[in-house]
Amino acid sequence: MTLPLFVAIDTPDLDGAASLADAVRSHVGGLKLGLEFFAANGPEGVRRLAQGGLPVFLDLKLHDIPNTVGKAVAALAPLAPAVLTVHATGGRAMLEAAKAAAPPNCKVVAVTVLTSLDEADLAEAGVASTPAEQVARLARLTRSAGCDGIVCSGSEVAAAREAWPDGYFVVPGLRPAGSDVGDQKRVLTPAEALDRGASLLVVGRPITAAPDPVEAARAIASSLRQAPALTASA
Ligand SMILES: O=C(O)c1cc(=O)[nH]c(=O)n1[C@@H]1O[C@H](COP(=O)(O)O)[C@@H](O)[C@H]1O
Numbered sequence: 001m002t003l004p005l006f007v008a009i010d011t012p013d014l015d016g017a018a019s020l021a022d023a024v025r026s027h028v029g030g031l032k033l034g035l036e037f038f039a040a041n042g043p044e045g046v047r048r049l050a051q052g053g054l055p056v057f058l059d060l061k062l063h064d065i066p067n068t069v070g071k072a073v074a075a076l077a078p079l080a081p082a083v084l085t086v087h088a089t090g091g092r093a094m095l096e097a098a099k100a101a102a103p104p105n106c107k108v109v110a111v112t113v114l115t116s117l118d119e120a121d122l123a124e125a126g127v128a129s130t131p132a133e134q135v136a137r138l139a140r141l142t143r144s145a146g147c148d149g150i151v152c153s154g155s156e157v158a159a160a161r162e163a164w165p166d167g168y169f170v171v172p173g174l175r176p177a178g179s180d181v182g183d184q185k186r187v188l189t190p191a192e193a194l195d196r197g198a199s200l201l202v203v204g205r206p207i208t209a210a211p212d213p214v215e216a217a218r219a220i221a222s223s224l225r226q227a228p229a230l231t232a233s234a
Contacts, residue, residue, distance in 0.1 A: 003221055004194065006030040006057050008172070008204030012040030014048065020213060021052050027217035030055035030082060032202050046079050055082035057170075057200075061111055062098065063087035070097035073108075083107045083170065083200070085151060088138035095145035107148040107168050112138040115153045115173030118185045131186060132156050139164060154188025154196060161197030172202035176220060179206050190220050191227040 007028045009017045021031050031054050033046055038060060041048075050056050058081035062069045069086060076084065086098045088110035099108045112135040113122065119130050127134055135156040140163070142150050149168030152160055157169050171193040173184045181187050182205060190201050203220060210216035224230055 003027070003029045003224055004199060005190065005201045005203060005217075005221060005224060006032045006055075007207050007217065008032040008034060008059075008202050009049070009208065010034055010036045010204050011208070012036055014041050014045050017041075017045075018049060018052070020208060021049055021054065023214050024207060024217040025052060025054060027214070027221040028054070030057055032057040032059050032083075032204075034059040035061070043076075043079055046081075050079070057081065057083040057085075057202075059083075059085045059202075061085045061087055063090045064094070066091075066093040066097035069094050070101040073098050073101035077101065077103050077106075081106055083109060085109055085111055085170075086147075087111050088142050088150065092141060092145045095142060095147050099146050099148075109149045109151055109168060109170050110138065110142040110147050111151040112142075112156075113152065113186075115186045116183050121185075132159065135160065136163065139167070143167065149199065153186035154193035154198065155186050157193060157198050158196040168199045169197060170200045170202060171198040172204075174201055174203050174206070176206055176216075176223070189223070191223045194224055194227045194229045197229075 005028050011017050062072055084106055102108045113131045135152045139150050139160050143164050151170040153173045154171050157171050160169055173187050174190045175187050207213050207216045
């Protein structure tokens with residue numbers, strides 16, 4: 001069974017990223033490579049990590065005018081990412097351009113409200129809604145623009161799943177009980193997020209910054225295998 005758990009390899013160190021990916025590969029279903037890794041290592045770095053054979057989620061959170069985002073997605077297409085992120089607040093035309101330029105088997109998912117934000121942060125940025133309201137609004141926009149799903153926190157994923165039964169829901173901001181939350185504000189455990197309807201779980205520092213990353217990945221994977229959402233479908 002392929003676990004719906006991707007490890008976020010957030011580091012500029014290419015060799016370190018490759019050896020970490022190799023070490024945890026039997027406990028995860030894929031690798032998420034984001035801005036830190038891509039800024040340091042670019043497409044060549046992505047190709048190198050993809051050689052390990054795990055699916056790659058390219059998390060560049062594209063957010064620009066439709067023409068620019070469409071052409072950036074087209075330029076990334078040869079890397080054959082399994083999942084690609086854009087920002088939902090880029091608007092309908094930008095979302096449509098991203099989906100149109102993506103390879104057919106690449107899921108284009110739109111970030112709604114970053115898991116590092118709470119209601120006060122939204123208010124400061126001029127959004128007079130709760131995170132749950134804003135996620136629901138941007139999920140409707142993303143769905144009607146033809147994208148595959150959204151990125152949201154575990155707190156919103158059950159409502160998103162109910163409103164969009166076949167949506168693809170990426171959930172970061174995950175912490176095993178008792179672990180350091182860091183800069184995340186809307187946090188759940190990986191097993192809770194899976195039970196609430198997440199399609200893909202993203203876990204970074206609880207694995208990568210653990211004293212023993214392999215053991216940390218194994219423990220999270222094992223918590224998922226015991227979660228009702230997986231035991232029911234196993
Ligand atoms: O798009 C993402 O993956 C993402 C969206 C979001 O709202 N919050 C969020 O944390 N992420 C990413 O998920 C990962 C979370 O990392 P950790 O907090 O270390 O588990 C990072 O790579 C973030 O860039």
